[in-house]
Amino acid sequence: MSSSVPEKPALEGLEDKWAPVWENEGTYRFDRQKALTDGSDCVFSVDTPPPTASGSLHIGHVFSYTHMDLVTRFQRMRGKEIFYPMGWDDNGLPTERRVQNYYGVRCDPTLPYDESFEPPQQGGEGKSTKAAAQLPISRRNFVQLCETLTAEDEKQFEDLWRQLGLSVDWNLTYRTIGDDAQRAAQRAFLRNLDRGEAYQAFAPTLWDVTFRTAVAQAELEDKEQPAAYHRLAFHQADGDDIHIETTRPELLPACVALVAHPDDERYKHLFGTMVTTPIFGVEVPILAHHLAQQDKGSGIAMICTFGDVTDVVWWRELDLPNRTIIGADGRIIADAPDVIVGDAAQAAYGELAGKTVFSAKAAMVALLKASGEMIGDAKPIQHQVKFFEKGDKPLEIISTRQWYITNGARDEKLRGRLLEAGKQINFTPDHMRVRYDNWVGGLTGDWLISRQRFFGVPIPVWYELDADGEKGAPIVPSEASLPIDPSSDTAPGYTEDQRGVPGGFEGELDIMDTWATSSLTPQIAGGWETDPELFTVVFPYSLRSQGQDIIRTWLFSTALRSELEHGTVPWKNAGISGFIVDPDRKKMSKSKGNVVTPKGMLDDHGSDAVRYWAASSRLGTDAAFDPQNPKQIKIGRRLAIKVLNASKFVYSFPAPAVAAGSTVVVTEALDLEMLAELASVVDQATTALDNFDHAKALEVTEKFFWTFCDDYLELVKERAYGAGTPEAQASANRALHTAIDVFLRLFAPYLPFATEEVWRWTHDTSVHSASWPTADELGVTAEPSGLFHAVSQALISIRRAKTDAKASQKTEVTSATLAGPALIAAAIDDLKAVGRIHDLTIVEAEEIEVRDIVLVEAAPETSS
Numbered sequence: 001m002s003s004s005v006p007e008k009p010a011l012e013g014l015e016d017k018w019a020p021v022w023e024n025e026g027t028y029r030f031d032r033q034k035a036l037t038d039g040s041d042c043v044f045s046v047d048t049p050p051p052t053a054s055g056s057l058h059i060g061h062v063f064s065y066t067h068m069d070l071v072t073r074f075q076r077m078r079g080k081e082i083f084y085p086m087g088w089d090d091n092g093l094p095t096e097r098r099v100q101n102y103y104g105v106r107c108d109p110t111l112p113y114d115e116s117f118e119p120p121q122q123g124g125e126g127k128s129t130k131a132a133a134q135l136p137i138s139r140r141n142f143v144q145l146c147e148t149l150t151a152e153d154e155k156q157f158e159d160l161w162r163q164l165g166l167s168v169d170w171n172l173t174y175r176t177i178g179d180d181a182q183r184a185a186q187r188a189f190l191r192n193l194d195r196g197e198a199y200q201a202f203a204p205t206l207w208d209v210t211f212r213t214a215v216a217q218a219e220l221e222d223k224e225q226p227a228a229y230h231r232l233a234f235h236q237a238d239g240d241d242i243h244i245e246t247t248r249p250e251l252l253p254a255c256v257a258l259v260a261h262p263d264d265e266r267y268k269h270l271f272g273t274m275v276t277t278p279i280f281g282v283e284v285p286i287l288a289h290h291l292a293q294q295d296k297g298s299g300i301a302m303i304c305t306f307g308d309v310t311d312v313v314w315w316r317e318l319d320l321p322n323r324t325i326i327g328a329d330g331r332i333i334a335d336a337p338d339v340i341v342g343d344a345a346q347a348a349y350g351e352l353a354g355k356t357v358f359s360a361k362a363a364m365v366a367l368l369k370a371s372g373e374m375i376g377d378a379k380p381i382q383h384q385v386k387f388f389e390k391g392d393k394p395l396e397i398i399s400t401r402q403w404y405i406t407n408g409a410r411d412e413k414l415r416g417r418l419l420e421a422g423k424q425i426n427f428t429p430d431h432m433r434v435r436y437d438n439w440v441g442g443l444t445g446d447w448l449i450s451r452q453r454f455f456g457v458p459i460p461v462w463y464e465l466d467a468d469g470e471k472g473a474p475i476v477p478s479e480a481s482l483p484i485d486p487s488s489d490t491a492p493g494y495t496e497d498q499r500g501v502p503g504g505f506e507g508e509l510d511i512m513d514t515w516a517t518s519s520l521t522p523q524i525a526g527g528w529e530t531d532p533e534l535f536t537v538v539f540p541y542s543l544r545s546q547g548q549d550i551i552r553t554w555l556f557s558t559a560l561r562s563e564l565e566h567g568t569v570p571w572k573n574a575g576i577s578g579f580i581v582d583p584d585r586k587k588m589s590k591s592k593g594n595v596v597t598p599k600g601m602l603d604d605h606g607s608d609a610v611r612y613w614a615a616s617s618r619l620g621t622d623a624a625f626d627p628q629n630p631k632q633i634k635i636g637r638r639l640a641i642k643v644l645n646a647s648k649f650v651y652s653f654p655a656p657a658v659a660a661g662s663t664v665v666v667t668e669a670l671d672l673e674m675l676a677e678l679a680s681v682v683d684q685a686t687t688a689l690d691n692f693d694h695a696k697a698l699e700v701t702e703k704f705f706w707t708f709c710d711d712y713l714e715l716v717k718e719r720a721y722g723a724g725t726p727e728a729q730a731s732a733n734r735a736l737h738t739a740i741d742v743f744l745r746l747f748a749p750y751l752p753f754a755t756e757e758v759w760r761w762t763h764d765t766s767v768h769s770a771s772w773p774t775a776d777e778l779g780v781t782a783e784p785s786g787l788f789h790a791v792s793q794a795l796i797s798i799r800r801a802k803t804d805a806k807a808s809q810k811t812e813v814t815s816a817t818l819a820g821p822a823l824i825a826a827a828i829d830d831l832k833a834v835g836r837i838h839d840l841t842i843v844e845a846e847e848i849e850v851r852d853i854v855l856v857e858a859a860p861e862t863s864s
Contacts (some may be wrong), residue, residue, distance in 0.1 A: 050087030209330030610637025
């Protein structure tokens with residue numbers, strides 16, 4: 001064994017020192033053969049969140065991924081075989097946006113591939129945010145740039161995770177755009193399609209006009225925006241007007257009905273009658289529906305196709321016509337709805353055609369004012385508007401043909417199965433289950449999975465073209481041929497020259513929503529269908545660890561795919577981390593501009609200190625972070641340094657020599673009491689970590705460690721140096737070495753670098769391969785008697801008495817009388833040594849205090 005204790009232990013450089021050693025020694029490597037031999041009961045498998053590889057990680061990633069690593073390290077030390085992969089979520093809109101800005105390009109699928117293409121810029125963060133400033137390139141060229149940049153980002157992410165000390169097996173990595181991931185995603189889709197769980201429909205679609213793609217319900221974000229109510233006059237046959245108020249006057253050409261609440265006495269007599277729209281003179285019915293709000297505006301609203309999601313509900317449930325007028329580019333389409341007839345009406349529509357909704361609104365208001373059909377001035381308001389979570393313009397609703405996967409919104413049996421699945425998962429904290437239940441219960445539509453983008457997993461279908469070139473039934477590939485790209489691969493049974501011609505075929509150009517791939521991370525990492533032996537021992541996984549903000553997306557979608565494909569939950573436990581908030585308690589996010597990147601923080605304070613900060617917060621609890629004054633990180637650094645220095649001090653006392661076959665027994669009351677207290681700490685920490693409460697385990701361990709350093713080390717150091725009998729010295733040294741050995745293992749999940757450094761002073765193998773400590777190994781049978789606490793209080797009392805006497809703590813004492821419980825007499829020799837007391841008398845009392853103290857007159861201060 002190595003015994004090279006450094007002269008001045010330091011935290012600096014430990015990450016670079018030990019990370020390569022762990023890799024070379026395979027400290028965190030998954031032992032596949034052992035797992036297959038021993039079975040799934042010996043395996044602890046982790047479904048790791050694949051971070052979005054589009055830019056940089058932020059402090060929130062460090063926070064939640066540390067939580068995941070803490071429990072994983074604990075389970076490894078408990079003897080579990082750890083399956084701990086790392087994935088990279090590298091496809092989808094965030095990557096495309098980053099590539100556009102980084103290289104100054106945008107994708108135009110109509111352009112041919114250029115083999116010699118070189119991007120106009122590199123590293124241009126934020127320089128090319130406008131499409132007009134970006135060079136159009138072919139889809140293939142664009143995808144190649146996406147692959148290049150994500151590979152670079154992923155390497156930086158891996159370096160940072162290694163610096164943080166994540167105990168991932170880096171041989172178990174995957175990319176959501178990689179062949180294995182594409183194969184799994186396409187296979188799952190084809191099976192969904194075969195079972196009737198995936199389908200295509202032409203329907204109203206939430207649409208982002210910037211990215212020109214459909215958006216799913218789970219990706220919505222409400223933002224407060226300025227708007228205005230416009231009061232418009234609809235005309236009845238008898239000449240009277242009905243006034244409605246709307247924030248979307250530009251959608252008047254798309255009006256299909258007026259609607260009021262069925263109990264509204266003002267409008268009951270009008271239900272079933274007709275009115276004509278202002279400007280366009282189109283007849284629309286007045287209908288009743290319970291979603292109409294009697295206390296909003298005039299109590300009657302116009303239904304347009306489509307102004308918001310309520311319009312979609314009304315349109316569907318009242319069986320109304322579709323007169324969509326907004327195109328995929330967010331502009332009013334050129335062709336007016338068929339019901340707009342007459343020169344004046346068509347001319348009015350021509351004033352709107354081709355305009356953005358903003359410009360169309362201004363034009364519509366001008367027309368209404370000129371006709372006198374707008375009553376009064378617009379009334380400014382603030383209201384919630386739906387945005388794509390990654391977009392910066394309000395969503396529109398247009399009618400498109402999209403692919404969906406059933407999710408329980410329209411299937412009560414499936415909804416019930418998903419709610420039951422939520423009950424089978426152990427959520428920590430438990431109240432996070434409510435968010436899952438509320439999401440499942442509040443679903444209003446099936447999961448829209450198709451996206452009109454470029455860098456993602458292709459939807460694996462082609463379409464037959466009839467003699468007129470019209471699309472027919474889907475053509476599906478065999479699972480053995482996956483992965484495929486219908487935009488470049490030929491449909492089975494056809495030749496490439498039949499692409500796009502009547503009687504031939506056409507490939508699907510849409511890709512899957514990134515969540516449609518990420519929802520299969522357990523299957524991708526676990527070798528579903530490609531490595532059935534492995535999949536059997538890792539699935540269902542032991543743990544899904546993630547942030548609370550993606551319960552509705554990643555957690556729910558993974559549970560859905562697992563239920564549809566396997567009829568079971570994907571994992572047994574879900575650990576949900578809270579948010580990181582700034583000093584003003586605002587959630588940190590890139591959009592708010594208050595994100596802190598972790599690289600500098602790790603460099604400045606050390607990884608153990610940053611991990612300590614993350615570990616100090618319980619799951620589900622938000623943590624405030626002030627980069628200007630990171631108090632908790634400083635406390636963590638102080639603790640890591642204390643581990644180094646206290647261990648060095650203990651190791652300065654050689655472990656007692658023992659004859660072969662014998663042991664050194666801890667005999668002194670104070671030593672036994674300290675070990676009994678430590679055994680209690682081990683039990684508490686173990687129970688806490690078993691319940692995913694890493695913060696409590698750290699709290700009880702740290703609290704006792706500081707007591708050990710501040711009090712016990714002081715109390716026994718004289719005896720450890722040789723004061724007293726050889727047996728008493730051996731007892732102190734054995735207790736000290738035993739305690740440090742246990743503390744290092746208790747702290748190992750939290751401070752992996754500092755504990756590894758110390759452990760290797762006396763061991764050839766890693767502390768992270770060592771067994772988790774148990775109370776039994778401490779060799780104490782009695783429960784703590786209170787001696788250790790009482791002696792600690794007595795030491796404090798002696799120190800206070802010297803301070804009150806304006807004497808140094810090194811001043812010798814001729815005699816002292818100490819009041820306190822009789823049990824402290826068992827440690828009287830240690831108290832005399834630490835207090836430099838020649839004659840100590842103990843009298844029994846409830847309160848611990850020094851009754852009188854006589855200092856050595858004019859005694860010079862001596863060093864210990």
